Amino acid sequence: MRSSGQVSWRLEDHPKLPKGKTVAVVVLDGWGENKPDEFNCIHVAQTPTMDSLKQGAPEKWRLIRAHGTAVGLPTEDDMGNSEVGHNALGAGRIYAQGAKLVDLALASGKIYEGEGFKYISESFEKGTLHLIGLLSDGGVHSRLDQLQLLLKGASDHGAKRIRVHVLTDGRDVLDGSSIGFVETLENDLAKLREKGVDAQIASGGGRMYVTMDRYENDWNVVKRGWDAQVLGEAPHKFTNAVEAVKKLRENANDQYLPPFVIVDENKKAVGPIVDGDAVVTFNFRADRMVMLAKALEYEDFDKFDRVRFPKIRYAGMLQYDGELKLPSCYLVSPPEIERTSGEYLVHNGIRTFACSETVKFGHVTFFWNGNRSGYFKPEMEEYVEIPSDIGITFNVQPKMKALEIGEKARDAILSGKFDQVINGLGTCEHTK
Numbered sequence: 001m002r003s004s005g006q007v008s009w010r011l012e013d014h015p016k017l018p019k020g021k022t023v024a025v026v027v028l029d030g031w032g033e034n035k036p037d038e039f040n041c042i043h044v045a046q047t048p049t050m051d052s053l054k055q056g057a058p059e060k061w062r063l064i065r066a067h068g069t070a071v072g073l074p075t076e077d078d079m080g081n082s083e084v085g086h087n088a089l090g091a092g093r094i095y096a097q098g099a100k101l102v103d104l105a106l107a108s109g110k111i112y113e114g115e116g117f118k119y120i121s122e123s124f125e126k127g128t129l130h131l132i133g134l135l136s137d138g139g140v141h142s143r144l145d146q147l148q149l150l151l152k153g154a155s156d157h158g159a160k161r162i163r164v165h166v167l168t169d170g171r172d173v174l175d176g177s178s179i180g181f182v183e184t185l186e187n188d189l190a191k192l193r194e195k196g197v198d199a200q201i202a203s204g205g206g207r208m209y210v211t212m213d214r215y216e217n218d219w220n221v222v223k224r225g226w227d228a229q230v231l232g233e234a235p236h237k238f239t240n241a242v243e244a245v246k247k248l249r250e251n252a253n254d255q256y257l258p259p260f261v262i263v264d265e266n267k268k269a270v271g272p273i274v275d276g277d278a279v280v281t282f283n284f285r286a287d288r289m290v291m292l293a294k295a296l297e298y299e300d301f302d303k304f305d306r307v308r309f310p311k312i313r314y315a316g317m318l319q320y321d322g323e324l325k326l327p328s329c330y331l332v333s334p335p336e337i338e339r340t341s342g343e344y345l346v347h348n349g350i351r352t353f354a355c356s357e358t359v360k361f362g363h364v365t366f367f368w369n370g371n372r373s374g375y376f377k378p379e380m381e382e383y384v385e386i387p388s389d390i391g392i393t394f395n396v397q398p399k400m401k402a403l404e405i406g407e408k409a410r411d412a413i414l415s416g417k418f419d420q421v422i423n424g425l426g427t428c429e430h431t432k
């Protein structure tokens with residue numbers, strides 16, 4: 001709501017909802033309504049609490065769309081995910097999301113005219129361009145077709161030596177699909193080589209074990225990636241990435257492949273990141289790139305021993321954290337999500353409590369507040385993070401921290417100190 005160029009933060013009273021009662025917002029990641037058949041695990045499961053809520057007040061039961069254009073994704077076929085869902089719920093409005101903004105920038109060629117691309121292209125003459133990101137067509141964190149366009153565009157704009165550091169998926173797409181994605185990428189890189197570009201895959205690993213941790217749950221994950229991508233060191237060495245993925249899949253699924261590096265005939269890593277190189281993290285989604293962005297960008301950094309901190313030109317596909325302005329260079333401007341519900345509430349004296357466990361914590365704070373870390377007004381908000389389990393995969397422990405989060409929410413409601421209590425539960429997502 002704006003008046004004469006200025007934002008008016010005033011909220012009108014709700015016509016029906018009584019004042020003075022606490023509102024509970026419970027986000028069930030992975031819960032949804034779909035065709036009621038035997039393949040629908042939510043339909044098949046015993047769900048007494050949800051059933052009683054639905055049957056207890058059918059006139060108040062509403063369904064909301066959490067995928068496709070309803071949450072700012074490019075097409076109706078795009079599946080929803082936590083970033084876009086929490087962004088849309090927290091803002092109460094639909095914004096064109098990262099995936100779409102990158103599509104537009106690539107289609108129009110504007111990506112190559114921006115400051116971010118100009119900055120990295122200064123390294124093309126003497127250095128290598130490294131592209132690091134999730135290799136799949138899942139469309140949640142990144143998309144293969146965007147990487148393909150970027151590879152072509154970068155070489156057309158002068159990149160002579162390119163190294164790709166792949167993270168295999170198997171979470172937003174079928175397990176085992178990584179082999180096909182790596183084969184596709186290898187074909188693209190072979191075509192670039194025919195055109196005289198020295199282009200190769202340099203390293204890899206599974207997204208959940210290498211690089212793509214989030215909310216600082218486990219820095220070892222980022223360190224494993226750093227060692228392979230920057231230092232060119234990993235426990236597994238191969239001369240060919242397809243062979244690497246096939247071999248490592250014998251003992252792990254796509255999400256958890258151990259790190260590997262590609263070496264030449266002299267067993268030397270083909271693509272460590274060194275002084276003078278350019279690096280682009282090509283994921284558009286923020287949460288699982290912020291930690292690597294910190295390691296690549298921050299001079300002062302104590303989360304793990306980087307051994308070397310190369311002087312590089314680094315750009316994110318997008319800026320991942322609007323508050324930290326991280327990374328400072330990026331290829332595409334992120335959606336400017338402003339005037340989120342949290343900001344309105346603090347302006348109206350409404351107190352919020354938000355709680356989740358580490359791996360979902362930023363969903364109900366950072367994503368909810370429009371990809372901003374921190375509080376709007378600390379005296380009116382309390383954010384509680386319950387440490388997630390480390391070293392155990394959630395399919396083995398799907399209840400995650402649901403009980404602890406529930407207890408905190410109960411205490412917050414009973415304390416009478418809050419008007420809104422937001423909780424994020426990841427449990428349903430991991431029972432899939």
Ligand SMILES: O=C(O)[C@@H](CO)OP(=O)(O)O
Pocket residue numbers: 029080081082083140141171172288429
């Ligand atoms: O784990 C994640 O990163 C995504 C799936 O890629 O899940 P969610 O959107 O629920 O966070």
